[in-house]
Amino acid sequence: MPTDQAEITTDEVLSRDIPWETYMTTKLITGTGLQLLRRYDKKPENKKADLLDDDGPAYIHVFVSILRDIFKEETVEYVLALIDEMLSANPKRARLFHDKSLAGEDLYEPFIRLLWKGNWFIQEKSCKILSLIVSGRPKSQDANANGESSSKQTTTTINDVLKGLVEWLCTQLKNPSHPSRGIPTAINCLATLLKEPVVRSSFVQADGVKLLIPLITPAANQQSIQLLYETCLCVWLLSYYEPAIEYLATSRSLPRLIEVVKGSTKEKVVRVVILTLRNLLHKGTFGAQMVDLGLPQVVQNLKAQAWSDEDLLESLNQLEEGMKDNIKKLSSFDKYKQEVLLGHLDWSPMHKDLIFWRENITSFEEHDFQILRVLITILDTSSDPRTLAVACYDLSQFIQNHPAGRIIVTDLKAKDRVMKLMNHENAEVTKNALLCIQRLFLGAKYASFVQV
Incomplete structure (x- = not known):
């Protein structure tokens, strides 16, 4: 796509003269x-507002008909700019698209099509307009969409629209049409x-959730703060949806959210992250992970700051109380299990x-x-030297302390994986890989003589 076309502004588009006649x-x-357009x-703007108040659905019909029937890029851009201008001035005008007089029209189809076929200006405006139209629909439309889809198979249903939008949005997150x-x-x-x-x-x-994770990162300038806020939103x-x-739980979302909340001074960012953490606290193993990642101390530090939002202070208190319960409930083996399942091991006291x-x-x-x-899988998949060193050490401890440790570890084919790590460039890894191999060959009876 030509850069000048991608960078074109709404004002530049609206300065064009379109040959309606x-x-x-x-x-x-x-x-x-033609009469309506003239x-x-x-x-x-005040004159346009009066016309939309008097005859809004008729203008929507004209605009959508042009997008459906005319393919000249300059005209498509112009009409999208008119609709965007209309909705930006008053987002409630999205309701005009759902007027009963337009019930027989497929109002969504031109915008869905333009998401994929237009230049960046057309894609961006189509996405924004579609989002506003969809959000402004009467909820009765959802029930009708399911009930009538068989009799009106040519009509784009609300579910088609939403799925089409999601597909386009995921494509943008993977391979953006516009670099910035x-x-x-x-x-x-x-959002x-x-x-x-x-x-x-x-x-x-x-698989869209994993596309959000890299964007959860501390932000420096205003533009990136807004992107971070909307990502966290x-x-x-x-966080209200179980499959998500x-x-x-299986991504690096939690450490990233905690890093953001530690480093952010923007109240709206802190608030949305704390609300997210509060939602996740009692789900699965999140509570235990929060304790392991040092969130209790982070919450204490946040409580000491002067926040104007009372809901934020209340959420911080709720999060703190919830984590206290987790600290009480969590056995040492539960903590160990969480560390292993996260795949990021460190020399926390329990290892030695x-x-x-x-006992465990x-x-x-x-x-x-x-x-x-x-x-054992971590030995293959991790690239972090500390994690590899601790994993080798823990395997050696299992061999040392379990009556059948050698046999079990051998049966699970750990020996070759540990042997490879004896040639690792990191000295900490090679030392603990050697310890593990020595204990594997010597067995529990003699392994106690081998020291780290």
Whole structure:
């Protein structure tokens, strides 16, 4: 796409003169349509507002008919700019698209088509307009869409629209049409649309949650703060939806959210992240992870700051109380399990605590040695030297403390994986890989003589 076309502004587009009479001569617009356009086009905003108040649905009909029947890029851009101008001045005008007099028209189809076929200006305006139209629809339309779809198969249903939008938004997050505006536009629309159940389910099914995670990162300038806020708003909306929570649990979302809240001074960003964390607190293993990632101290620091939002202070208190419950409930093996399942190991005290290994060694047998299997998988999948070193050390501790440790670890084919790590460039990794191999070959009887 040419850069000048991508960077064109609404004002530049609206300064064009469109030959409406020519379109009527070629029967691409009707005589009535031409009359309405002559009254409206190039008029002051207050005059346009009066015309929309008096005859809004008729103007919507004309605008959508042009987008359906005329393919000249300059004209399509112009009509999209007119609609965008109309909705920006008063977003409630989106209701005009749902007037009963337009019930037989497929108002959505031209915008869905233009999402994929136009230049960036056309794509961006179509996305923004569609989002506003969809959000402004009467909820009765949803029930009708399901009931009447068989008799009106040519009509684009609301579910078609929402799924089409999600597909386009995910494409923008993966491969933006515009280098600087593609992703912010997609996130801005998602922050509006994720209130819709169909959008939430379509977004999760399209593997969209993982596309948000890289955008959860501390922001420096105003533009990136707004993008961060709207991304966190998306995550907050998804935190009410169970299938999305499962995706969030298996991603690096929690450490990123905590990093953002630690480093942000923008109250709206802090508020939406804290509300998200509060929603996730009692879901699955999030509470335990929050404790492990040091969130209790972060919350205490945030409470000491002067926030004007009482809801934020209340949420901070609720989060703090919830985490206190988690700290009480969490056994040392639960904490260990969370660390292993997250795949990021560190030298927390339990790893070198002999009492921990003696008291919890039988817990490793749960679910067919699930935690041991994950530990061995980490040796293949992790690129973090600290994680690899700790995983080797923990395997050596299992061999040392479990009566059948050598046999179990050998059966699970850990030996070759540990052997490879003996040639690792990091000294901490090679030292602990060597310890593990020594204990694997010597067995528990002699392994106690091998020291770290």
